[in-house]
Amino acid sequence: MASQEVEEDGEMDYGDWTPVANRRGGIGVNRAEGGWMTSQGSKRSLEESSSDEGSGFVRKKAGKKEVKIILKFRKDEHISLSPIAVSRELKKKLGVVEMARILRDGSLFIVCKTEEQKNKAWEVESVCKKIISERKIVGDSKVTRGVITGIPVEEDLDKLKRSINGGEVSRIKRLMRTVNDERVESLSLLLEFQESVLPEKVKIGCMIFPVRPYIPPPLRCYKCQRYGHIAVACKGKQRCPKCGDEHRVEDCKEKVQDKCCNCGGQHRVTYGGCEVRKRAVKIQQVKTVNNISYAEAVKTVQGQK
Numbered sequence: 135m136a137s138q139e140v141e142e143d144g145e146m147d148y149g150d151w152t153p154v155a156n157r158r159g160g161i162g163v164n165r166a167e168g169g170w171m172t173s174q175g176s177k178r179s180l181e182e183s184s185s186d187e188g189s190g191f192v193r194k195k196a197g198k199k200e201v202k203i204i205l206k207f208r209k210d211e212h213i214s215l216s217p218i219a220v221s222r223e224l225k226k227k228l229g230v231v232e233m234a235r236i237l238r239d240g241s242l243f244i245v246c247k248t249e250e251q252k253n254k255a256w257e258v259e260s261v262c263k264k265i266i267s268e269r270k271i272v273g274d275s276k277v278t279r280g281v282i283t284g285i286p287v288e289e290d291l292d293k294l295k296r297s298i299n300g301g302e303v304s305r306i307k308r309l310m311r312t313v314n315d316e317r318v319e320s321l322s323l324l325l326e327f328q329e330s331v332l333p334e335k336v337k338i339g340c341m342i343f344p345v346r347p348y349i350p351p352p353l354r355c356y357k358c359q360r361y362g363h364i365a366v367a368c369k370g371k372q373r374c375p376k377c378g379d380e381h382r383v384e385d386c387k388e389k390v391q392d393k394c395c396n397c398g399g400q401h402r403v404t405y406g407g408c409e410v411r412k413r414a415v416k417i418q419q420v421k422t423v424n425n426i427s428y429a430e431a432v433k434t435v436q437g438q439k
Contacts, residue, residue, distance in 0.1 A: 207241065238367075
């Protein structure tokens, strides 16, 4: 197959991550410097990043400060969450919460009534037998994310971060791309700024680098392979991203003709040149740039035809 060089972050960026010890003495994986707490050290490509993080789900009551927390589950867990079972377990472990919701990426978003309730939620290790791998408190601070390119893969990112001028960079991360179905490091970096407006450029030493808005990869269901939702909310059939047949990718034969189950082309569903994927990328771009819902972005793209 020809080289597929679509820049992808491949991970959901809710914030910086910090290693923590679990009760069995295990140590989580340090993905960055603070924020998400990794209890199981799990590693999984989180594509789309859903930027919902609970915003817009709750109407705040006057004079009442709500505490929001996101619990992200281990990605090897394939247990569907029952609303009744989740509500019952949260009440047992935390008491009556303000509200809870499953986000598009499968994480559990909880609005706690008190700081004490938030602390209890932080200590929860599982919900309905699904193991929690990461946790994050959703704060009010505004951040923007942008991308610069042309940075060699050998560059020390910690030193580079300290050398950036033109914006307060809280986090820096190397983006990945796909070449011949393999994930490799790209020359692009994701920069997270502690600012509400994305800088147009940054300066590293004497060199200027334009900053473009970061557009997360389109959200794709790992069950039916269609875009715009995740497996936990999928009502479609299981489809293979390699050959398009109704089975899991691990059950696919080694020597089989690639076939996209979305467009019917002779390529895998992840191919960057796929017309269905390119449309999904466009929808994600419209959604991110205009800060609108996925459904609104779909209508906007359809109206541009």
